[in-house]
Amino acid sequence: MRARQPRIHGCRCGWSVCGCSAAGSLPAGLGTVNCDPVIILFFADVVGKPGREALIERLPGLREQFHADVVVANGENVTEGRGIKPAHAEALLTAGVDVITTGNHIWKLRETYRYLDQQERILRPYNFLKSNPGRGLTVVESAAGRLGVINLCGSLYLCPARSPFEAVTEALEHLHGLRNILVDFHAEATSEKVAMGWFLAGQVSAVIGTHTHVRTADACVLPGGTAYITDAGMCGSRDSVIGVKKDLVLERFLTQLPVRFEVAEGDVWLEGVVIELGSEGRAVRIEPFEIAAS
Secondary structure: OOHHHHEOOOOOOOOOOOOOOOOOOOHHHHHOOOOOOEEEEOOOEEEEHHHHHEEEEEEHHHHHHHHOEEEEEOOOOOOOOOOOOOHHHHHHHHHHOOOOOOOOOOOOOOOOOHHHHHOOEEEEOOOOEEEEEEEEEEEEEEOOEEEEEEEOOOOOOOOOOOOOHHHHHHHHHHHHOEEEEEEEOOOOHHHHHHHHHHOOOOOEEEEEEEEOOOOOOOOEOOOEEEEEOOOOOOEEHHHHHHHOOOHHHHHHHHHHOOOOOOOOOOEEEEEEEEEEOOOHHHHEEEEEEEEEEO
């Protein structure tokens, strides 16, 4: 089966870093193309072996195609849908992911605890207990400059140790003077994600929502040059209920009894956003993408 071409929403020519051949095709309000931008490729929650293997296989080509300077991926569902093994994290990093963010499932596998302390390029939410393994922010170097990445967990339904709003203010103090900053806000409630976007508008380069596995249609650049989307989607099976086998989820809803969930495998897609940063770390544009694995 021939691979389907990436579908880039908003620009008819696809993502073009410099000198777009389809003059005038850029979406209204997204500004002009910077001749020396920073391009961030963000992959939404990677679910299980299907999502993991699709990302590893396609990433080298996609990084080149999008001219990406930095690649960030949310990996909290990488290992059988819940958590991430060190070996799986290393496989993603080796394939070209620069920073792995996570979320509420990060503590599912105890073997990951020590790894979080050892590997600076994998994050757990910053607003977890300071005594917990790992870190909630990091800085990655690229040819286009440094990018700070902050990982946060929403307070509604997920119950982190601290308010993400209070915690992100503290995190930004640690990154004082850094121009380019991306925040992965792993949260359940859309209201909390939207509120975080407005709270950080003009303070960071991008606020990307994760966790719900369903991409939202509100990608935009907020006042002050902050790229925003409520949820970037999922890298995994669409023949599923947010990455889980349909029959198991239906059984759970219909019987109200415990069911062991398993990762679905068919019709795998990679979803996320590509972000362009211009001067002073301000976002020029953000565009969602969806790419079939095969």
